[in-house]
Amino acid sequence: MQDPTSSLSLAAALDHGPADKRISILRQIGAGGSISEAARTVGVSYKAAWQALDTLTNLAGVPLVERVVGGAGGGGAVLTPAGQALLDAAQAMDAARAEVLARLSGQAPVAARLALRTSMRNQWPCVVEALQIQGPLVRVQLRGADSAAAALRLAARITHESAELLGLAPGLPVLALAKATAVQVRAGLADQAAGENCWPARVTRVARGDAGDEVAAQLDAGVHMVGFADAGSGLRARARVLLSLPETALALAVVS
Numbered sequence: 175m176q177d178p179t180s181s182l183s184l185a186a187a188l189d190h191g192p193a194d195k196r197i198s199i200l201r202q203i204g205a206g207g208s209i210s211e212a213a214r215t216v217g218v219s220y221k222a223a224w225q226a227l228d229t230l231t232n233l234a235g236v237p238l239v240e241r242v243v244g245g246a247g248g249g250g251a252v253l254t255p256a257g258q259a260l261l262d263a264a265q266a267m268d269a270a271r272a273e274v275l276a277r278l279s280g281q282a283p284v285a286a287r288l289a290l291r292t293s294m295r296n297q298w299p300c301v302v303e304a305l306q307i308q309g310p311l312v313r314v315q316l317r318g319a320d321s322a323a324a325a326l327r328l329a330a331r332i333t334h335e336s337a338e339l340l341g342l343a344p345g346l347p348v349l350a351l352a353k354a355t356a357v358q359v360r361a362g363l364a365d366q367a368a369g370e371n372c373w374p375a376r377v378t379r380v381a382r383g384d385a386g387d388e389v390a391a392q393l394d395a396g397v398h399m400v401g402f403a404d405a406g407s408g409l410r411a412r413a414r415v416l417l418s419l420p421e422t423a424l425a426l427a428v429v430s
Contacts, residue, residue: 195217195226195338200212200260202215203253207252209224209227222338226339294425295353296357296400300318300326301316301345310333311331311332312331312333312342313331316328316330326395327370327395329370330350331424352419353423357418374415376392377391378411387409388400391417393417399417
C-alpha cells in the first residue's frame with residue numbers, strides 16, 4: 175500500500191507566509207483533537223480555522239486532518255500521517271530559520287523578504303496603519319516602511335479571515351505585493367494629487383507589446399513600480415504618468 179505521506183508537498187505547504195497562523199492551527203488540532211478549540215486557542219474564528227485548513231490542504235496536495243464522528247465527546251478531528259509529517263517539517267524549519275536569522279542579526283528582515291518566492295513583481299515593505307471593517311471585508315491602510323518610501327500610501331481590501339490568520343494590527347510590518355498586470359499606467363494625469371493606490375511617477379523604461387505596453391516607473395513617493403499601459407501608448411522614458419491599483423488586487427504577506 176502507498177505511503178499516505180509520499181505525495182505530501184512540504185515545500186508548497188511551508189513556503190508561504192511563515193508568520194501566519196495556519197501551522198499553529200494544525201498544531202493545536204493535533205494536540206486537542208478539536209478544530210473549534212484550536213481556533214479559540216490560536217485566536218481566530220471557526221471559519222478562519224477552516225480556511226486555514228483548506229489552504230494548507232490545497233498546498234500540501236493531500237488531506238491533513240480527518241473528522242472523527244461520534245464518541246463521548248461528540249466527535250472531533252485528528253491529524254493524518256501527512257498532517258503530522260507537515261508539523262514535524264515545520265518544527266525543523268522553525269529551528270533552522272531561527273539559527274539563520276540569529277547569524278544574520280540586523281540583516282534578518284531583508285533576508286526574510288528575499289526568501290519569499292512569488293511571481294508578483296511589485297513588492298514593498300510596509301507597515302499597517304489602520305484596519306477598517308467593511309462588512310465581510312477589512313480595508314488595510316499601509317505606509318512605506320523604509321525611510322526612502324515613507325510617503326508611499328497603499329490600501330488593500332481582504333477578508334476578515336485573511337486578516338485574522340495574518341494577525342494584522344496597526345504597527346505590524348508586512349510586505350505588500352501586486353502583479354504588474356494589475357497596475358494601470360495612464361499618461362497626462364501626473365499632476366493629480368497622490369493618494370492611496372494612486373501615484374504620480376516618471377517612466378524609466380517601456381517595453382511595447384500588442385497586448386499592452388509594460389512600463390517601469392519611479393514613483394514620486396520614492397519607490398519603483400511596474401505596470402501596463404494600453405498598447406500603442408506612445409510613452410517614453412522620463413514621461414510623467416499616473417499609476418493606479420485596485421485595492422482588491424493588493425496582496426499582503428507577513429514575513430517576520
